[in-house]
Amino acid sequence: MTPEPQFAGLEKGASDSDSSIDELEIVLRPQDPPQFPVLRPRDQLQSPTPLQQESQLSQSPVMRPQDLSQSPSPHSFTDSDILEEPELGLEDLAVQQESKPVNNVTNPMIVVSNRLPFVLKRNNQGALERTSSAGGLVTAVAPVVIECSGVWIGWTGLADYKQEDRIPESKPDDCSPTAGLKSCQAKPVIVPDESTFDKYYNGCCNGTFWPLFHSMPDRTVFDLQTWRAYEVVNELFARSTLEAVKSVIQDNKTGKTAVPIVWLHDYHLMLAANTIRDSVIDEGYKIRMGFFLHIPFPPWDIMRIFPWCDEVLQGMLGCDLVGFHIEDYCLNFLDCCQRCLGCRVDKNKMLVEHCGRTVQVKALPIGIPYARFTQLALDAPRVFPESDVKVVLGVDRLDYTKGLLNRLKAFERLLVKYPKWVEKVILLQVAVPSRTDVKEYQELKEDIDKLVGCINGHFSTPSWSPIRYIYGCVRQDQLAAYYRDSVVGLITPLRDGMNLVAKEFVACQQDNDPGVLILSPFAGSGLIMQEALQVNPYEMENVADTLNRALEMPLDERQLRMFQLKKREKKMDVDAWVQAFLHTMGVIYDNKDETPHEEQYLDKIEVKDFDISLGPLVDNCTKLGVILDFDGTLSFLARTPSLAIIPPETKRVLERLSNYHDCHVAVISGRNLENLQEKVGVEGITYGGNHGLEILHPDGTRFNHPMPPGYKERLEKLEEELRERCTVNGAWVEPKGLLVAWHYRNTD
Known part of the structure; x- marks a missing residue:
């Protein structure tokens, strides 16, 4: 997937709306494709085998509009279909498959992506025209949004789109999945400053997140201005989402129990969730949010290079569900949450505890519209003329993550090491401009x-050249024919989130004479499609040997491998991916178990957990910082603050720790500084009163947070008002100098 703009939101600390509070402290705060020569064809398309007949019967019917050539739309070959331009620049064959049932989704769904699910362009008169976008994600998700009267939020793709512009309705002859999506269900995000959007998209998204998340930090650019632009654009997406939430709640006809579902997509929108969550809590709304990352999530030692790593992690944790393609990415995310933010995590249950909330992390491998590609392969005419030459196929967007140079060198090595393949095989490489x-x-x-x-110049003969290189666009029906008639699919990215080209190659294979899939383990699909031949794209010798093995592979082995691959991909298609997300979010239920959605939580912390987690850290560190609360930590909770005392044994431990030169102890409390110092009574440690507004260091230096003019007068007035109105049924007010606390622990 190309690093196109896709989804947005602004970071804010997630609210702790479910925490148990027994004391409230009030603080006043300041404010047409090239033809190529004769190649070897695969066998003629024959009558469907029993397996094909079974596959056709089990798939939804396929519909095609009259004019296939006038429906350009994004086509995903890696990780996502909602793109600002075709991922492979392919002219899409607008084929509509009937969507699978989604178990009567009644919760209104708000999908937030960087781009709207259709293409908007201006005609010669300046009026907006809407054309279909039939990528796999759009095909699967749009019917759900339409069914539940939801909203799709995204950028229009037009720099000159104004507030007064109106998105047109779909054309009467539109048969695409988005045909039923009314203009009122598509909410455009307008970025008024073109420079800001350029910094956000080309700067932060493409220049920073794309290489960093693909574990290529040497290609990553870190810039404060692009990060600020990312925050601004994410804020715009978040605010648009909030407006959509309010709209669907007001228009919801299914009852108050139908909680809106907000589904954020990809690395363009990693900050949106916290802004949305904080605002809906303030407004008193209830929603559930999910986030899905369509590219890899890097390990901790890569992620921590990013200067604003914590903000990104906190933004993603604003959701209730964070989804990735494979379990490896989930574990990387959990590790980053634990090591960067200090969150408690459960790697068995895939849970993270953050700001009093438990966030579920889950592997949700995306699929392709399998039935569509199967039908395309059956219908597409042959594109390779009769010849004895075998075709090895590579299809990629031109990007440094795809390993195209390594692939070409490996193919060159094949011809050198195995000269029997000279004039017997060619590499057809499709590289789409990006x-x-x-x-x-x-x-x-x-x-x-x-x-x-260089390779063609060295090996070519008058009747044969080893590499056929297409730099440009390919129609989807023609691409399906390439997949079907190639003997080997060579998919060797250096790093890829999923890579859907491998799945599309499998879907287009004939059952009677299938090809062989060669796949890099550094793509997410490489860990799922185990029947493919695995190669290390960095090791050219390994790729050359595997290519030779694939070209020589007997029919029975090819059929066995491809049968298992097709069986899995048919089951795990893009519709199944959407169903899995909806089921995890509690929107739909299994027919056998119609139970409501249940939240998952981490186990409560016990003493042994401190020994397990803190013990090794203390043993291995050279300096130790101990930060403690007073009430409820050093002292048991007392009925009134004046009755709280520190046990003698606890005081002795603090005194011993204070005598170590490499141990620094700080006690922080909501009490005022003098009262806290009196209650603890240990020298050589740091005291923080009024939650850090007053700090006394061991050497006697003191810090007092500056207060704005009139603060104390306003605080006194607030204290008086609280005493008059809130000191009933056992509740009482405690002045704390710079703060005032209202205690209601003992109320009836």
Whole structure:
């Protein structure tokens, strides 16, 4: 997937709405594709085998509009379908498959992505025109949004889109999945400053998150201005989402129990959740939020390089569910939450505790519209003329994560090491242009052009060239024919979130004479599609040997491997992915178990947990900082603050710790500084009164937070008002100098 703009939101600390409070402290705060020569065809398409017949019977019917050539739409080959431009630049064949039932989803769903699920363009008169976008994600999710009267939020793709512009309705002859999505269900996000959007999208999303999350920190650019732009645009997306939440709640006809579901997508929107959550809590609304990352999530040692790593993690943790393609990414995320934020995590249950909330983390491997590609492969005419030459196929967006240079060198090594394949095999590499205005991508294209020319110049004969290189767009029906008629699918990215090209190759294979899939383990699909031949794209010798093995593989082994691959991908298609998300969010239930959604929680902390987690850290550290609360920690909770005392044995431990030169102890409390110092009575430690507004260091230096003019007068007035109105039924008010506390622990 290309690092296109996709989803947004602004970071804020997640609210702790469920914590148990027995004391309230009040603080006043300041404010047409190229043809190529003769190639070897695969066997003619024959009558469907029993397996094909079974597959066809089990799939939904396929519909195609009359004019296939006028429906360009994004087509996903890696990780996501909601793109600002076609992921592979492919002209989409607008094929509509009937969606699988979604078990009567009644909860209104708000989908937030960087782009709207259709393409908006202006005609010669300046009026907006709407064309379909039939990518896999749109095909699966749009019917759900339509069914539950939900909303889809995203950028229009037009820099000149104004507030007064109106999104047109779909055309009467539109058969795409978004045809039923009314204009009122599509909410555009308007970024008024084009420079801000450029910094957000090209700067932060493409220049920072894309290489960093693909574990390529040497290509990553860190810039404060692009990060600020990312925050601003995320804020705009979050505010649009809040408006949509209010709208669907007001218009909801299914009753008060139908909680809106907000589904955020991808690395463009990693800060939105906290802004949304904080605001809906203030407004008194109840929602459930899910986030899905369509690219890899890096390990801790890569993620911590990002200067604002904590903000990103906290933003994602604002959701109730955080989804990734595979379990490895889930574990990376949990590890980052634990090591960067200090969160409690359960790696068995895949749970994170953050700000008093428990967030579920789950592997939800995305699929493809399997039935559509199967039908395309059955219908598409042959594109390879008759020949004895075998075709090895590579299909990628031109990006440094795809390993195209390594792949070309490995194919060259095949011809050197196994000369029997000279004039017997070709590599057909489709490279779709991407970010052509970026120097790094221009240089990559030049390197590929030179290498292709070098290999062809060395091995070509008058009737044969080893590499057929297509730099441009390919129609989806033609692509399906490429998949079907190739003997090997060579998918070797250096790093990829999922890579759906591998799945599409499998869906288009014939049962009677399938090809062989070669796959990199560094793609998410490589860990799922185990029947594929695994290769290390960094090791050219390994790839060359595996290519030779694939070209020589007998029919029975090819059929066995491909049968298992097809069986899995048919079951785990994109509709199943959406169903899994909805089920996890508690929107739909299994027919066998119609139980309501139940929250999961981490086990309560016990003494042994401190020994397990803190013991090794204390043993291995050179300096130790101990920060303690007073009431309820050093002292048992007393009926009134004046009755609280510190046990003698606890005081002795503090005195011993204070004598270690490499141990620093601080006691922080809501009490005023003098009262706290009197209650603890240990020298050589730091005291923080009024929750840190007053600090006394061991050397006697003191810090007092500056108060705005009139603060004390307003605080006294507030204290008086609380005494008059709130000191009933056992509740009472305690002045704390710079704060005032209202105690209601003993109320009836």
